[in-house]
Ligand code: SF4
């Protein structure tokens with residue numbers, strides 16, 4: 001997001017969907033690489049977009065635990081889908097990055113690997129994912145040692161949020177207080193409206209940079225009916241979330257549930273594949289690996305995403321600390337929903353539902369937490385008797 005100098009007109013305006021090509025022109029004209037949703041490989045993915053025509057007009061998705069399917073909508077909405085397999089993490093904190101390369105013969109000992117100098121416009125960021133970017137900002141740039149790759153990719157972003165009017169069956173951002181309304185963290189926030197009167201967006205600027213882009217688009221002051229329609233659509237989305245998560249007392253419950261038999265129950269279903277950590281927009285762990293070519297003259301060091309489900313993740317001088325599947329699932333959920341608060345000042349979960357949808361066996365973080373609460377509540381009731 002661009003710096004907020006506090007000077008802007010905050011009145012929302014209406015733009016027609018036909019103005020989206022002008023939005024791309026305004027962004028490209030300012031040197032941004034536009035990244036947004038598009039249909040690829042049977043899913044709605046996040047990718048670099050050359051034009052508005054690549055947006056997923058008329059596509060929706062059906063999701064459930066362990067299930068994701070594209071479906072044709074009966075309208076032309078461009079953002080009528082819930083979270084896909086990727087999040088903005090894939091752009092800002094790439095899955096693989098070369099740290100350096102060295103060549104024995106050229107005498108180039110260690111070459112630092114500069115990231116491509118790009119400024120990204122992130123188009124179509126859902127409020128849950130705005131919150132996830134906020135989490136990554138705190139984790140990767142908020143401490144004494146900022147991650148240079150993330151900082152370089154995040155620097156100068158223009159963030160265009162699209163409020164959620166299409167929650168999926170696995171979504172629970174309303175429980176986490178991260179959506180469906182976009183509160184902050186954006187340069188522009190849009191609400192998509194498609195009805196008998198047409199396909200349009202209610203748009204408000206969050207920063208002067210957003211207001212400047214907005215000023216380049218054909219627009220008109222939003223009438224009261226459009227503002228009310230948008231507010232109602234977003235408020236109704238909060239009531240149509242497919243999941244809820246009880247958050248009160250959650251970190252304490254997890255800390256007190258180490259001996260629950262439910263961990264074995266989850267472990268009997270968990271493949272320790274790590275999919276949930278790969279799709280999670282806030283999981284940030286990485287490992288490094290060194291590779292050489294066959295001659296041994298050229299060496300490279302790569303950083304790649306890692307997962308706490310990997311046996312090697314907890315490997316310490318001769319053995320792994322978390323050997324069993326149950327200990328690895330317990331680590332993941334206890335950190336994500338519990339100790340993350342102490343470490344980073346918020347939950348590590350924004351309620352996007354991706355880990356539920358992309359778990360091959362349909363393990364559901366909300367249901368597992370519910371089962372653990374039930375076990376803990378029964379123990380507490382027993383002790384009080
Ligand atoms: S834990 Fe699951 S629901 Fe929560 S942010 Fe990560 S992927 Fe989304």
Ligand code: SF4
Pocket residue numbers: 269270271272273274275276277309358359360361362363
């Ligand atoms: S919870 Fe699901 S996605 Fe995560 S490691 Fe286990 S099987 Fe894989």
